[in-house]
Amino acid sequence: MSTNYQEHYLDWVRDAFAMEKQAESMLEKMAGRLEHYPDLKARIEQHIVETRQQQDLIQSVIDRHDTSRSVLKDAMGKMAAMGQAVGGMLAEDEVVKGAISGYVFENMEIASYTSLIAAAELVGDTEGVRVFTTIRDQEIAMAEWLYTHLPDVTEQFLVRSAEPGVEAKK
Amino acid sequence: MSTNYQEHYLDWVRDAFAMEKQAESMLEKMAGRLEHYPDLKARIEQHIVETRQQQDLIQSVIDRHDTSRSVLKDAMGKMAAMGQAVGGMLAEDEVVKGAISGYVFENMEIASYTSLIAAAELVGDTEGVRVFTTIRDQEIAMAEWLYTHLPDVTEQFLVRSAEPGVEAKK
Numbered sequence: 187m188s189t190n191y192q193e194h195y196l197d198w199v200r201d202a203f204a205m206e207k208q209a210e211s212m213l214e215k216m217a218g219r220l221e222h223y224p225d226l227k228a229r230i231e232q233h234i235v236e237t238r239q240q241q242d243l244i245q246s247v248i249d250r251h252d253t254s255r256s257v258l259k260d261a262m263g264k265m266a267a268m269g270q271a272v273g274g275m276l277a278e279d280e281v282v283k284g285a286i287s288g289y290v291f292e293n294m295e296i297a298s299y300t301s302l303i304a305a306a307e308l309v310g311d312t313e314g315v316r317v318f319t320t321i322r323d324q325e326i327a328m329a330e331w332l333y334t335h336l337p338d339v340t341e342q343f344l345v346r347s348a349e350p351g352v353e354a355k356k
Numbered sequence: 357m358s359t360n361y362q363e364h365y366l367d368w369v370r371d372a373f374a375m376e377k378q379a380e381s382m383l384e385k386m387a388g389r390l391e392h393y394p395d396l397k398a399r400i401e402q403h404i405v406e407t408r409q410q411q412d413l414i415q416s417v418i419d420r421h422d423t424s425r426s427v428l429k430d431a432m433g434k435m436a437a438m439g440q441a442v443g444g445m446l447a448e449d450e451v452v453k454g455a456i457s458g459y460v461f462e463n464m465e466i467a468s469y470t471s472l473i474a475a476a477e478l479v480g481d482t483e484g485v486r487v488f489t490t491i492r493d494q495e496i497a498m499a500e501w502l503y504t505h506l507p508d509v510t511e512q513f514l515v516r517s518a519e520p521g522v523e524a525k526k
Contacts, residue, residue, distance in 0.1 A: 190518040286467040293463035297456040297506060304507035308514055336467060337474035344478055348360040 195305045196251055199314070202298060203244045209291065210237045216284055219356050222346065223281055226339060230288070233328045240321045247314050280355045285332055285339045292329035296322055365475045366421055369484070372468060373414045379461065380407045386454055389526050392516065393451055396509060400458070403498045410491045417484050450525045455502055455509045462499035466492055 213234045220227040299322035306314035346354035383404045390397040469492035476484035516524035 191514050194514055194517060282471055286464065286471060289467040290460060290464045294456065294460045297459040297503065300503065300506045301452055301456060301510045304510040305514060308511055333467065333470065336470045340471045340474040341478055344361050344364055344475060347364060 191305070191309045192251075195302075195309045195311070195314075196248075198298075198302050198305055199244060199247050199251070202302060202318075203241060203248065205295060205298060206237055206241045206244060209295065210234060210241070212291065213237060213288075216288065220281070221356050222353060223339065223342065223356075226281070226285065226335065229328070229331050229335075233324075236324045236328075240324065243317045243321060247311070247317055250313070251311075280343075282336075282340055282343050285336055289329055289332040289336065292325050292332065295325040296329060299325065361475070361479045362421075365472075365479045365481070365484075366418075368468075368472050368475055369414060369417050369421070372472060372488075373411060373418065375465060375468060376407055376411045376414060379465065380404060380411070382461065383407060383458075386458065390451070390454075391526050392523060393509060393512065393526075396451070396455065396505065399498070399501050399505075403494075406494045406498075410494065413487045413491060417481070417487055420483070421481075450513075452506075452510055452513050455506055459499055459502040459506065462495050462502065465495040466499060469495065 213230050217227050217230040217234065220230070299318045303315055303318045303322070306312075306318060343354050346352045383400050387397050387400040387404065390400070469488045473485055473488045473492070476482075476488060513524050516522045
C-alpha cells in the first residue's frame with residue numbers, strides 16, 4: 187500500500203517542480219513587459235527570486251526519494267495542460283488581466299501544495315511537509331499581495347485608459 | 357472620461373456573465389461524474405444553484421446599463437480563452453486535480469469580482485458594488501470549502517487508489 191502512496195506522491199512532487207518552472211518563465215515575461223506599474227513589477231521580481239529557491243527546495247525532496255532524473259520530462263509534459271492553460275492568460279498584455287491571472291496561478295500553486303502536504307503526511311515525509319509548507323507560505327503571501335493591490339491596479343488602468351495618449355495596458 | 361470607464365466596466369460585467377455560464381457547465385460536468393465523494397458532490401451541487409442566481413444578478417446589472425443584448429456574444433468569445441483554460445482542467449477525471457481546478461476557478465472569479473467592484477466604485481454604480489460583493493462572498497465561501505476539504509479528498513484518493521479493485525478517480 188505505501189508503495190502506491192509513494193508513487194502518487196513522487197509524481198505530484200515532480201508536477202510541483204514543473205509548475206515552478208512554468209511560474210518562473212511566466213513571471214519573467216510579465217515583469218519584462220510591465221512599464222507603468224512599478225510596484226507590481228517589483229513584487230513580481232521578488233517572487234521570481236523566491237520561485238527559483240523553491241525549485242531547489244523541491245529538487246531536494248526529489249533527490250531524497252528518487253535517483254533517476256530522466257522521469258522529470260514526463261512530469262513536465264503532464265503539467266503542461268494545467269500550468270500553460272493558466273500561464274497563457276498571463277501572456278495577455280493588459281495589466282488587469284495579467285494581475286488576475288497571476289493571482290489565479292498563485293492559487294493553483296497554493297492548492298497543489300495543500301494537496302501535496304496531505305500526501306507527504308500520509309507517506310510520512312516530515313521534511314517534505316516542512317518544505318512544501320514553507321513554499322506554500324510564500325505563494326500565499328504573493329497571492330495576498332496581488333489580491334490587495336488588484337483594486338489599485340484596476341483604478342490606475344481605468345484612469346490611464348481615459349487619458350489621451352497615455353499607455354495603460356502594461 | 358467617465359464614458360471610457362463605463363465602456364471597460366460594461367465589458368467586464370459581460371465577461372463576468374460569461375464566466376458564470378462557464379462555471380455552471382463545468383460544475384455540472386464535475387458533479388455528474390463524481391461517484392465516491394458525496395460531500396464534494398453535494399457542495400458543488402449547492403454552488404450550481406448559487407451560480408444560476410449569480411447569472412440573474414449580473415444580468416440585472418447589464419439590464420440597467422445596456423439595452424442591447426447582442427453584444428453578449430462577443431463577451432462570451434473573449435472569456436473563452438481564460439475560462440475554458442481553467443475549465444479544461446476540471447474535465448480531468450481525477451478527483452484531486454478536479455478539486456484543485458475547482459479551487460483555481462473560484463479564485464479566478466474572486467479576483468475578477470474584486471477588480472469589478474473597484475471599477476463599479478469608480479463609475480459610481482453603487483448597486484453594482486452591492487451585487488458583485490454578494491457574489492464574491494459566495495465564491496469565497498466555495499473556495500474556502502474546497503481548500504479546507506482538499507487534504508481529505510487527497511487522503512481518500514490515495515487510500516482508495518491503494519486498495520485493489522476500488523475506483524478512486526471519481
